[in-house]
Amino acid sequence: MNRRQFLLAGGAFFCAGLTQAAWKYLPDTGLTHPCHTGFPESLREHPSWQLLWQDIRPEQVWDAHVHLVGVGDGSKQTWFNPAMDEWLHPQLKIQKSFYINATCADPARIDETSVSRMDALAQSLPAGMKLMLFAFDWHHDGQGKVSKQDSIFYISNHYAASIAHRRPDRYEWVASIHPYREDAVDALTHAHAHGAKAIKWLPSGMGIDPASAKCDAFYAKAANLGIPIISHTGKESAVPGGDQAFGNPLRMRRALDRGVKVILAHCASDGTDKDLDRGGREVRSFDLFSRLMESADYEGRLYGDISATTLINHAWVLPELIQRQDWHPRLLNGSDYPLPGIMPLTNLNTLIANGWLSDTHKSFLIALKNHHPLLYDFALKRLLVIHGQSFSPVVFETRHIFERT
Template sequence: MRPFSLSRRRWLAGGFALAAGGAAMAASRRPWLMNPCRATLPDELAHHELVQAAWEGLDPAQVWDCHAHLAGIGDGGSGVAISPTMLSPLHPLQYLQRLFYLNAGCAHEASGRVDQSYVERLHNLMEGMAPGFKLMLFAFDQAHDAEGRAQPERSAFFVPNAYARDVARAAPQWFEWVCSIHPYRPDAVAALEAAAADGARAVKWLPPAMGIDPASPACDRFYDALVRLDLSLITHVGEEQAVAGAGHPEWGNPLSLRRALDRGVRVVMAHCASIGEDTDLDRGPNGPRVPSFDLFARMMAEPRHAQHLFADISAITLRNRKLPVLRAIIEREDWHPRLLFGTDYPLPGILPLVSPAQLAAEGMLDAVAVPVLEAVREHNPILFDLALKRHLHSGGKRLATTIFETRRFFSRTPT
């Protein structure tokens, strides 16, 4: 998750530092800023030709959103935990991020039942999707030190595997789940085996925040277990702008995942490394800084990674992405068989982050689609993200249908 660019971070930190609570009240009076959290999609939108066209050519039962976050504050016995700084107006940026995240998930006004309200909103959204469509809900492990000891004080948030599993099990018609296990943990392999037995479809990492160096030999036993269990690794690459934690930005370098790939792990690089810069390690540890996306593109071109390197398209439409990057993802049809649909929910529900009008002005979206998509977003950000990506175009190209039918990739049983 990465909702804010550096400039937006500074604007928020400066503009809201005096009184985060007052800023939240001001934001609530601006409908363009806060998600109105409307309920069921009206019939005129549900049956609009643009919305219907988003499903054309797709088998909804094969469409799994492979990048969706569970969130909460731990008020419902879930075991979820968040950093105290996100609860304190004395840390205005992180405090406001929490408000925006929970508003996007429509749990911001649910005092005493935030966790439950977040899940209830997910149920509401899934009722508005075509039957068979599913979300893959992420757990999120704590940061750990080099000896594998948990560091809750350095963890932005924590979503237990058991919670993600139980939310998915309670509504199997709508949800799958993705475990999150720090590879340095002494019990990492045993925990992975248990998660696989409980139906986990993949593993989620955010190395810069969780304190994971993907190039470390300490990960090898975990990589070998992933291969043995036929589980994919969905891992953040590029700059991380939203989640504080262990503080190692260099561990988001796409090149650091060569170790996992060379051991046979199927790696899904989240967001196609669509933001930030990293050291070009192929030119040495002191190599030049280059766009993370360029390193991702280099690895996608290497034959030795062709069977194991994949990426998801979550967050690629956020306003802090450069349009040439988005255009490249759409136009590189040779990449499409290795790209996977994801929304990064709840981010599509944060209204300022995605601008259909800007994409239309750039010739990447038909202008008539803008008001329809914006209306859909107020009711169902997941459907909004799907429809937006289905209607994007650049250079006469569109994202291939196969990108959206992700079940083929994550299902370990015949479909």
């Protein structure tokens, strides 16, 4: 079930009545974020809060997957496709409304107020903890030209860097550069010189085939600079359009084979892809991610980020990710903000019914969800216990992956 299907299915559950079988799928809160301000001291005094920070050093915790949201109402450095404001494209319009609600932005001043909300959330984080803010490049065609009609949104490198540089105690930034661009190598050099800690790609949404020779010059420079590429893998539901095949984890081998540090976002935890090694049969994308993780050739260069893995269409991978303790030094936590603020996308009832989360944490997590989606995502992953195992602290202490030596 993808995110849009869930929203439609939610109404059906209510109409059918509350059976015991349906309970585990019912939303644990409302459909929209209440956008509470402040951070209640009672949450810091809760026993569940104390569990979050056992064996964790907050100054080593960098949330490795945070999206900025902007529509261009306060800056020429941000853009949303106008189709997302038209009822001719109802799915896009509904998606945008959920994104904006999740950031608690004022619809009349989205750029300004989405950032001020993030500043407030960042201020409530434990001292030393940081957010890695993502830029997001345009979709480009095969010749490296911008294709606005195929783009859903845009966040410039300058915009992401300027926000991060205002609060260096709370933020780092991640550039986004399409490798087909004529200036791709120069843009990469510039971003690195101005503090970018990684490069963000969404291959389907941006029109990037990671297995194309068009990426080779970019890979050579990225390897030389030692800057990681964080690339979406598996099915993409949040940003429609493009070629879903570009998200096949195996297509990132070209970067790995050229010495690039690669972070496979979401651990390819949704959808299927063609097994390019075995005749092109359709298999789970996560199985291809696992194959890469098992390859000794890529140790030290290949990582997976666990952002979105608690969402309803990804959570099935949690038992294996937690069980594979040998992978944990190469797994990185990220929130995929603002998605944790979209209330129906995670469901505590399901996790409790599966036996993966203690019911004693539910009220604490719901309060966090209502007040602070970033800490909610962190807390939920920290409190999962599956077959007596949890995510190791090293999964959350991601700073060393991105710091330059």
